[in-house]
Amino acid sequence: MDHRVIVGSTILVVDDDASIRDAIADFLGGHGFAVRTASDAAACERELAHAPTDLIVLDVMMPGEDGVSLCRRLAPAGVPILMLSALDDVTDRIVGLEVGAWDYLTKPFEPRELLARIRALLRRPTADKANDRQAGGDVTFAGWRFNAGERRLRDPAGRLVSLSEGEHALLAAFVRRPGRILTRDALLDQARGVDAVSYDRAIDIAISRLRRKLADRDVTPLFETVRGVGYRFTPTVRSA
Known part of the structure; x- marks a missing residue:
């Protein structure tokens, strides 16, 4: 996947914090991505049923079904998942990767690092x-x-x-x-x-x-x- 394909890719941002969700969406949208958002696991699944996505940015700590459980269910589809979490313990990162996340970024993070990681993941095959x-x-x-x-x-x-x-x-x-x-x-x-x-x-x-x-x-x-x-x-x- 070259840069022209990466720009315009669809990103689904799943986070229960509206301020973080909207900030990520605005930032990625400003860099050429088509961004959709969801506030929880149920909304995420509705978005995926409505239209496919090229990558999911998924928060770990969400009410109801958390990001780890949702990632475990979504991972077999092969869509790249980048997990976000305020939990910075090595064990937490390992759990996220073991259930199928492609990458893991801890909060707070530099938006440019998030962008770089998304671009790197989109260059990789499913x-x-x-x-x-x-x-x-x-x-x-x-x-x-x-x-x-x-x-x-x-x-x-x-x-x-x-x-x-x-x-x-x-x-x-x-x-x-x-x-x-x-x-x-x-x-x-x-x-x-x-x-x-x-x-x-x-x-x-x-x-x-x-x-x-x-x-x-x-x-x-x-x-x-x-x-x-x-x-x-x-x-x-x-x-x-």
Whole structure:
């Protein structure tokens, strides 16, 4: 998705605080987005039933059904969800990401950071499209070519790179969710029982090995460490 597509995308802002909701809507509207708003979970679902949206900005602390519960129900549709919360504890961020949020921003926040994160998420493919690509064969990222089904990875020079079973499982998980923060628990679910990866520290070690293996042939950093939470795969993933 290029900048021309990002501008004009529809954003649904869900927050029970009218002043925050309206301020976000005005700010995003001023940057070329079509913005709709909802004050709670029920209003959000009415808006989604009325018309599709490209991204949801979702507050955690809402009366009635809270944002975590709503995110859990909406996540399978594959629409990017950016959660907002005044809760800044690592555990709260992990919970939000585990139930399906693509990103998490704590209040108060700088509007320009919200804008940057929204633009970054809109450049990423939805989960459904990412899964379709993975099932369809080769994908590319930063010059690399990867085929999860055939368990084959080639570097930008076309040379085959050997991956262990655990490294393959982790790379496949990242390729399916480019741009999303994957918690250690989520990565453990992908690699559990593989190469004796069965605890958080093993995930860190396995990703460190994967980083080194890819860095041997490319200086571009591909993995971002999100302190206390997990990791994000930063390159754009495309069908080959």
